[in-house]
Amino acid sequence: MPQSADSVSIFFVGNETAPSTKLIAKFCVNGSEHELAVRPYDVLLDVLRENLSLTATKRGCDMGTCGCCTVLLDGEARLSCLTLALDAVGKSITTLEGIREGAVLDELQRCWYETGASQCGFCSPGFILSSKALLDRKPEATLDEIKEAISGNICRCTGYAKILEAIQIAQKQKLDRNICK
Numbered sequence: 001m002p003q004s005a006d007s008v009s010i011f012f013v014g015n016e017t018a019p020s021t022k023l024i025a026k027f028c029v030n031g032s033e034h035e036l037a038v039r040p041y042d043v044l045l046d047v048l049r050e051n052l053s054l055t056a057t058k059r060g061c062d063m064g065t066c067g068c069c070t071v072l073l074d075g076e077a078r079l080s081c082l083t084l085a086l087d088a089v090g091k092s093i094t095t096l097e098g099i100r101e102g103a104v105l106d107e108l109q110r111c112w113y114e115t116g117a118s119q120c121g122f123c124s125p126g127f128i129l130s131s132k133a134l135l136d137r138k139p140e141a142t143l144d145e146i147k148e149a150i151s152g153n154i155c156r157c158t159g160y161a162k163i164l165e166a167i168q169i170a171q172k173q174k175l176d177r178n179i180c181k
């Protein structure tokens with residue numbers, strides 16, 4: 001019989017000769033709750049991409065050095081390739097798919113498109129979420145603070161100038177929108 005807790009229960013799959021342990025855990029992703037079977041060593045990146053088909057979160061280096069896999073956990077930027085899925089239980093997980101409001105893109109997404117801040121686009125979700133974590137926490141962040149916030153994200157295509165431009169334009173649009181509220 002499964003052992004149940006509030007958000008995690010343990011059960012066994014496999015057979016008597018080759019049992020494997022999985023945990024049933026509840027994940028809150030982009031505002032929706034999902035009950036999923038995960039292994040204790042599964043990382044959040046795999047759960048998002050393989051279990052939930054949220055493929056905007058990219059696998060780059062798989063070792064914490066490129067930032068492609070960045071997601072938000074309770075609003076903080078985290079590398080999903082280095083985060084155990086079970087560590088995300090009870091937290092609000094946000095991926096790139098979850099930052100627009102209905103059909104309206106987040107300013108960062110729109111400015112990325114309008115300024116040409118992505119070429120192949122592989123790094124863009126990570127950059128956008130690192131930037132969003134900063135601008136949500138500190139709307140009037142300085143250029144140096146923006147550079148610091150994206151310092152863990154690597155782009156092989158753009159040379160970074162367009163990326164910084166996109167973030168700064170989006171920052172201004174977010175500030176203007178909040179003034180108008």
Ligand code: FES
Binds near residue numbers: 058081082
């Ligand atoms: S895939 Fe996670 S930091 Fe590169």
Ligand code: FES
Binds near residue numbers: 121157158
């Ligand atoms: S746009 Fe290609 S890696 Fe950044």
